[in-house]
Amino acid sequence: MRFIKQFLTRLVLLNKKFPNIPLPDQIRPIVISSPVVKILESRLASKLQDYLKNKLHRSQIGFVEGMDVYVNIWRALKRIQDLRDKRKYVYCLFLDFKSAYNTVPHCKLYEKLQHVLRSDEIDLLKAIYSRMWITLGKERFQPNVGVAQGSVISPALFDIYAASLLEKMEAHGWGIDDLLGFADDHLFINLNLGVLFH
Numbered sequence: 001m002r003f004i005k006q007f008l009t010r011l012v013l014l015n016k017k018f019p020n021i022p023l024p025d026q027i028r029p030i031v032i033s034s035p036v037v038k039i040l041e042s043r044l045a046s047k048l049q050d051y052l053k054n055k056l057h058r059s060q061i062g063f064v065e066g067m068d069v070y071v072n073i074w075r076a077l078k079r080i081q082d083l084r085d086k087r088k089y090v091y092c093l094f095l096d097f098k099s100a101y102n103t104v105p106h107c108k109l110y111e112k113l114q115h116v117l118r119s120d121e122i123d124l125l126k127a128i129y130s131r132m133w134i135t136l137g138k139e140r141f142q143p144n145v146g147v148a149q150g151s152v153i154s155p156a157l158f159d160i161y162a163a164s165l166l167e168k169m170e171a172h173g174w175g176i177d178d179l180l181g182f183a184d185d186h187l188f189i190n191l192n193l194g195v196l197f198h
Contacts (some may be wrong), residue, residue, distance in 0.1 A: 007128065009033040009148070011136040031148035040128055041152045044121055048156035051116050056159055057166040059176055062183020063155035072180040072187070079177045079189055082196060093188045100184035101158055102146040108190075109147070109161050116160055158184065 014028040046101065052064045061067035076092075083090045097103075106129060113122050132148075133140050147154040147161075166179050180187040 002180040005146065006131045006133050007034055007037050009132055009134050011134050014045040022099075025098075028149060032150060033132070033148065037128060037132070038152055040110075040124065044117065045123070045153050045156075047117065048153055048160070051094070052159055057070050057163045057170075057179075058182065059179040060159055060163060060181035060183075061095050061168055062181060062185075063159055069182055072182055075177070076180055076187055076189065083190070092097075093189055095186045095188075097162070097186075100162070101149055101154060104158060104161050109157060112161055112164070115156075155183070175186055 002060070010032040012030045012032055014030050015022045015026070016028055017023075017026045049065060053066070054066065055089065059072070061069070061071045080090050080092075092188055101125075101144075106126075110126065113125070128191065129143075133142050147157045162181075162184065166181055169179055177191040180189070
């Protein structure tokens with residue numbers, strides 16, 4: 001049996017301002033991986049999707065089957081209107097995690113996956129990432145952080161990694177009505193800023 005030493009993936013730069021020439025922050029890198037990687041990842045896909053639907057923090061709707069952005073938009077509008085009807089001030093903080101996929105540390109991701117996947121399934125993911133090389137023209141590098149844009153399971157991996165922020169906010173007393181997750185964007189209503197900087 002032949003041992004696979006590396007998976008070569010191709011980096012494609014998506015112009016978010018097409019047909020205009022983009023600025024550096026208007027380009028999204030997409031990784032085109034080999035069919036072998038997609039087949040290996042697909043072994044984890046259904047289990048990860050099941051976790052997103054049934055066990056992920058309730059306020060996170062990003063990448064969750066059967067949900068879309070309008071679910072949390074409706075929740076936000078309803079919550080704000082309820083507070084205004086009670087003549088209360090409403091303060092909101094919207095967080096947009098820039099290049100969120102690119103900054104996920106693998107070691108912390110594997111740690112968070114311990115309550116989602118079996119150890120052999122985490123080992124499979126480690127094996128994929130340890131053999132992944134990204135190519136752009138003649139250049140190549142091996143990433144040690146991030147989950148790949150364009151991967152079958154990366155949206156689920158990111159949701160699971162990022163859920164701890166919502167869990168921490170709820171543990172500090174925020175009700176579910178005041179926490180809204182849109183994948184890598186979050187909206188906090190009536191936020192006590194002291195908790196964030198504690």
